[in-house]
Amino acid sequence: DSGVTQTPKHLITATGQRVTLRCSPRSGDLSVYWYQQSLDQGLQFLIQYYNGEERAKGNILERFSAQQFPDLHSELNLSSLELGDSALYFCASSQTGETYNEQFFGPGTRLTVL
Amino acid sequence: QQQVKQSPQSLIVQKGGISIINCAYENTAFDYFPWYQQFPGKGPALLIAIRPDVSEKKEGRFTISFNKSAKQFSLHIMDSQPGDSATYFCAASSYNNNDMRFGAGTRLTVKP
Numbered sequence: 182d183s184g185v186t187q188t189p190k191h192l193i194t195a196t197g198q199r200v201t202l203r204c205s206p207r208s209g210d211l212s213v214y215w216y217q218q219s220l221d222q223g224l225q226f227l228i229q230y231y232n233g234e235e236r237a238k239g240n241i242l243e244r245f246s247a248q249q250f251p252d253l254h255s256e257l258n259l260s261s262l263e264l265g266d267s268a269l270y271f272c273a274s275s276q277t278g279e280t281y282n283e284q285f286f287g288p289g290t291r292l293t294v295l
Numbered sequence: 296q297q298q299v300k301q302s303p304q305s306l307i308v309q310k311g312g313i314s315i316i317n318c319a320y321e322n323t324a325f326d327y328f329p330w331y332q333q334f335p336g337k338g339p340a341l342l343i344a345i346r347p348d349v350s351e352k353k354e355g356r357f358t359i360s361f362n363k364s365a366k367q368f369s370l371h372i373m374d375s376q377p378g379d380s381a382t383y384f385c386a387a388s389s390y391n392n393n394d395m396r397f398g399a400g401t402r403l404t405v406k407p
Contacts, residue, residue, distance in 0.1 A: 183338065214393070224339070224384060224397040237393035271338050280327050280390045281346070286338030 184208065185274050185287035193293045199260040202290045206253055206274030212236065213255040214275070214284060215247055219268035230255055231278035259292070267294045298322050299387050301398025308405050314372040316401045318385035321366065325387040325396075330359065330370050333382045333400075342383070343370070375405045 184207035194200055206213050215227040226239035230249035241247075244262075249255045259266060269291050273284040300319045308314045320328075326347055331339035345352045345359040345368065352359045358371040372379055382402050388395040 183340070185338075223399050226393070226395045226397075229393050239394040273338070278393070280388055280393055281344075283341050283344075286340065288336075289338050 183285040183287060185272060185285050187270075187272050187287040187290050189290060190288070191291045191293070193295065194262060195295055196262055196264060198262050198294075199258065200262065200292065202257040202259070202270050202272075202292075204255045204257070204272030204274075204287060206255070206272075207285055210274035210276050210285070211253065212275045212278040212282070213249055213253070214273040215241075215255070215257050216271040216273065216286075217268045218271060218289070219265075222268075224271075227257070229278065236278045262294045264294050267292055298325075298396045299385060299398045301385050301401060303401060304399065305402045306404070308375045308403065310375065310377060310405055310407050312375050312405075314375045314379070314403055314405070315369060316383055316385070316403070317367065317369045318387075318398050319365075319367045320387045320396075322387070322389070322396075323366070324389040324392075326390055327388050328359070328361065328368050329386050329395075330357075331384045331386065331397075333384065339384060372403075375403075377405045377407050379403060380405050 186205045212231045227241040229237040247257045269289045273286045275282040329344035330342045332342045333339040356373045361368045385398040
C-alpha cells in the first residue's frame, strides 16, 4: 500500500458526461501527479501540482482540468467525455515537486465511457 | 509523443535466469531514468532509477545499465523469480520539466 488513496475505484458513465476523480496524497507529500493509462496510448503524464500550484503540464486535453486544494488533496475533472477517454487514471504523490523525488502511485480509478 | 522506445513487448524467462529489458530515448535533455514495476490491478511502483552521471546502478538483483552516447538504458533482473512476474516500464524526464515519458511496457513472466 503506497499511502495514496483514489476514489472512486471504478466509474462507468456515458459519452458527453462529466466526472471528477479524487486523490489524497501520502501524509506529508506536497506534490500530486495525474497519469492516464490506456491500451493504445500507454502510460501518459497529464499534470502535476505542487502545494496548490500547477507545476508541470503534459499531454492533458483541454476538456480535462485539475486542481489541488489547501488540504493537498487533488481532483481531476474530465468533461464532454468520449469513448477514447476510457482508461485507468492514476494519481501519484511525492514529498517535493523535484524530478528526482520518488513518486508513489495510488491504486487508480478505472473509467469506462459507454 | 512516444520519446522512449521499450523492448521487448513481452518476455518469458525461467526461474533463476536473467531478464533484460531495453529502452532507447531521443531527447538529450532527459536526465532522470526510472524503472517502474506494475502488478495487475495495482499502480506502478518505482523499482530503481539512474541519472546520466553514472553508467550503472545496482540494487539487489536489479541493475540499470546506462549508455549516454547511444541514448540507451536497460534493466537487468538477476536470478529472476516467479514473484518478479509483472509489467515493467522505463521512463525518462528532465530536471526542469516533470513531463515524464514512459516506454510501452514489457510483460515479464518468470516460469517456475
